[in-house]
């Protein structure tokens with residue numbers, strides 16, 4: 001780490017410890033300023049750490065989101081839960097069969113009522129446990145609260161978990177907004193709907209442990225690590241609003257605008273969202289098909 005980066009880190013920590021706390025009222029004001037209105041359907045991806053000191057913790061940020069959309073609005077958050085896949089489908093070196101059996105025996109079934117979210121942040125993990133919150137039935141799920149929650153989360157297929165007939169597809173159909181609080185566009189799960197619209201040709205096979213047993217599926221590749229590529233294009237076209245929620249740099253985008261634009265980009269360049277060569281096993285496997293235009 002350079003001296004300047006180190007100093008910036010220290011300053012950041014100092015402000016986090018000693019700066020003014022964000023309250024749910026102040027955060028709701030920041031969320032409204034990003035273009036979130038009463039009655040909206042919003043999917044929020046959050047980093048509470050980036051918001052800084054928050055009076056009331058993750059619940060206060062959830063309260064702020066609910067305040068911004070009001071009783072007629074619906075709040076959604078990602079509720080992905082990893083670690084339920086059959087180890088035979090892990091990328092990297094293939095383990096010995098006896099090891100696979102042992103690893104498989106240790107894989108807990110995914111249960112939407114109890115399985116914790118993985119890597120979604122403390123706000124999403126708190127949200128999915130709140131009374132009244134509904135969660136879609138598959139590991140790449142969405143949790144939602146509000147009048148549209150039942151419609152959004154009711155069904156989800158393993159073979160097309162993020163397509164048009166999925167929770168994120170319904171957020172797109174409802175004209176929802178994606179709110180990114182302290183995180184970048186690589187976290188915006190709604191952009192996977194664009195891959196379905198553009199019918200990207202790569203698929204992956206897998207097997208997941210559900211409460212009903214081990215279940216095989218074939219689904220579209222869902223690496224979103226390079227979704228950040230679309231940010232300058234959205235910005236150039238005036239389709240992204242920037243602001244702050246607490247200390248967190250935040251963005252708000254209409255899901256229709258971003259998904260339709262991403263679909264256009266994918267149709268003219270199928271590999272638009274593939275990660276750089278050699279950095280991602282899944283994208284490297286998909287690349288030959290993108291290049292052949294199949």
Ligand SMILES: [Zn+2]
Pocket residue numbers: 223224225226274275280281282283
């Ligand atoms: Zn990738």
